[in-house]
Amino acid sequence: MKASSCSLDGAERLMRPMAGARAAGATGIGCLRGAPRHRWAPPALRPAAQQTRGPTNIATQRRFVQPQPRAEVLCSEVEGVDSRAVTAGGTAEGPAAAWTELWEGVPARTKLTVGCASAFMLSNMDKVNLTIAILPIAHEFGWSSTVSGLVQSSFFWGFLIAQMPGGSLSSRAGGSRMLPTAVGVWSAATALLPFAATSMSALCMSRVAVGLGEALAPSAIIDMLARTIPAEKRAGAVSTAFSGLHFGSIIGLIVTPHVIDMFGWRSVFFLYGALGVGWIVGFNMLLEHIAEREPEVARLLKPGGDAALSAANSSGKAACSSAGVQSGVPYRAMLRSRPVQALMLTHFAHNWFQYTMLAWLPAYFTDTLQVDLMHAAQTALLPPLxxxxxxxxxxxxxxxxxxxxxxxxxVRKAAQCIAFLGPAALLSLLTFNDELSSSAGLTIACVTGALGLSSFSLAGLYCTHQDLSPKYASAMLGLTNVSGSVPGIVGVALTGFLLDNTGGSWELALFAPSILWLTAGAVVYTSLGKNDPINLDAAGNHPFAWEERLSGLHRGWSALSRSAGKLSALARRE
Known part of the structure; x- marks a missing residue:
């Protein structure tokens, strides 16, 4: 049989089995020089001259289909054989195969970042759902703005309570374990909310549970990014992960009004709870995929020496903050650190603006632009975009x-100044310029620009925890998020109270407090904030003076109680 050489597009094509070629409709048989003879070519695929030969020639008709890692292949010149089927790799190509090949080529760190972004997306969808649904709920139950504000602020009680435990658990157990737990908790609480809506206390408790779950997510995500992402690529990864919050707002603002309009407000919470279950299944599959394909990244996600001393964080300086492993998180050392104190106030200022605007923006557009719920939600899409x-x-x-x-x-301080001073300037224009605030288009433009510029915090505030200590980044974020949760409790409720007591003045209730805090945060971060790594393990983690005084009072009270008990026993004997 005459043979001629043909080449494949790449050596990797040679590793695909010939069975795939038959599935694609190919009828040719490839042969490699030096390959072992162990597979027989059917008579139907032989030339006509050879089909008449007897069984004694069967052995001579065997061809070699075992793929070998070589680029040069000999293909049989058989009548009816399309050699292109073999040179194409012997497999059926299609959209599914193309997408699979594309996904396989994505680095594990990028896949992990996208997974974190999707968790944040779901998180904000479960925040936005109540900001839209609160309007029909309040109408159904006859709530005032003050009551609506209290209901929305109940989320932040849970968010506040779980911050430090969530940061500590993420540092100890690893963010890859805590994130699915977080999504499961808040999704279950979201799905149960319609059953609790008839009781004010039960409704508030369901939102507290949502806050508990969502409080675990930021620390878990920061832990995973701190373990796996190099410092010079950190801002991009953080901004990509946290951009999921904006996508969640967009999807929530688009989907929620339509679902409410078609099926009622209760259906929204059932839908979003089910989405959380689907996310958990998908994320666990992603972790298994990473462990199989890039085990070195999977090892970094686990707590221990490898993660703490990850090359992703070792720009030469991070080692000082990663050296040594202690049994506990040095919270006292963090609280004594001036940069951490500045970070706590910066987080408070950032969240005051974000939480009050997120909670009240649809109501603000409904009131000031005189539009219905659907159009108010659509207008509220612009800031997340x-x-x-x-x-x-x-x-x-x-x-x-x-x-x-x-x-x-x-770079960090410049980004944070843009995030704070830009929105403060735009809100000041709306507050003090009546002509500007009377224009619907200019009002939307200023609000959109203010919320858009605040996203520069992702390159400032939200990278600083990892700059200061990759090892304790998640625990530090939990600590600063404690102060950052206070605006959700105080600010959201205070806005509703001010609306009821200022004649519905959005400038005084919503804008003026944000201007104050944004300006203060910019001053504190630029003057007192630092971004150089600090060794929290070597810093003073001894008890504070007030702890020692409390301990002394406790010992004195215990001694007094024991003495009183002895005197009482003596009195009973006499």
Whole structure:
């Protein structure tokens, strides 16, 4: 039989079995030089001249189909054989195969970042659902703005309570374990909310449970990113992960009004609870995929020495904050650190603006623009869209500047100043310029620009925890989020109270407090904030003076109680 050489597009094509070629309709048989003879070619695939030969020639008709890692192949010149089927790799190509090949080529760190972004997306969907549904719920039950504010603020009680435990658990158990737990908790509480709506206390408790679950997510995600992402790529990864919050707002604002309009407000909570279950299944499959394909990344996700001393964090400085393993998280050392104190106030200022605007924006548009719920929700889409663009610009721009030699602290502080002073200026225009605030288009533009610019915090505030201590980044975020949760409790409820007592003045109730806190946060972060790594294990983690005084009072009370008990026993004997 005459043979001629033909080449494959790549050596990897040779590893595909010939069975795939038959499935694609190919009828040719490939042969490799030097391959072992162990598979027989059917008579139907032989040339006509050879089909007449007897069984004694059967052995001569065997062809070699065992793939070998070589690029040169000999293909049989058989009548009816399409050699292109063999050179194409012997498998059926289609959209599914193309997408699978594309997914296989994505690095594990990128897949993990996208998984974190999807968790944040679901998180904000479960926040936004009540900001939209609160309007029909309040109408059904006859609530005032003050009551509506209290119901929405109950979420932040749970969010506050679980911050430090969530940060500590993420540091100890690893964020990859805590994140599915978090999604499960808040999804279950979301699905149960319609059953609790008839009781005010039960409704508030269901939102507290949602807050408990969502409080675990930021620390878990920051823990995973701190363990796996290099410092020079950190801002981009953080901005991508946290941009899921904006996508969640967009999806929630689009989907929620339509679902309410078609099926009623209760159906929204059932739908979003079911989505959480689907996410948990998908994320666990992703972790298994990463463990199989890139086990070194999977090892970094586990708590221990490998994760703490990850090359992703070892820019030469991070080792000092990762050396040694202690049994507990040095919270006292964090609280004594001036940079951490500045970070706590910065987080408070950022969240005051974010939480009050997120909770009251649909109501603000409904009241000021005189539109219905559907159009108010659609208008509220613009700020999250601006936030997505700004977050990507901030993250990629910060990584570019740091990679080209600009000092990291200068980049972080510049980004945070944009995030605070830009929104403060735009809100000031709406507050003090009556002509501007009377224009619907300019009002929407200013609000959209303010919320968009605040996303620059992703390249400032939200990277600083990892800059200061990759090892304890999740625990530190939990600590600063304690102060960051207070605006959700105080600010959201205070806004409703001010609306009822200022004649519905949105400038005084919503804008003025945010201007104050954003300005204060910019001053504190730039003057007192730091971004150089600190060794929290070597810092003073001894008890505070007030703890020692309380301990002394406790010992004195215990001694007094024992003495009183002895005197009482003596009195009974006499």
């Amino acid at each position: 601006a936030g997505i663009l700004a977050s990507q610009l901030a993250g990629r721009g910060a990584d570019f500047l740091i990679g080209n030699g600009m000092p990291l602290p200068g």
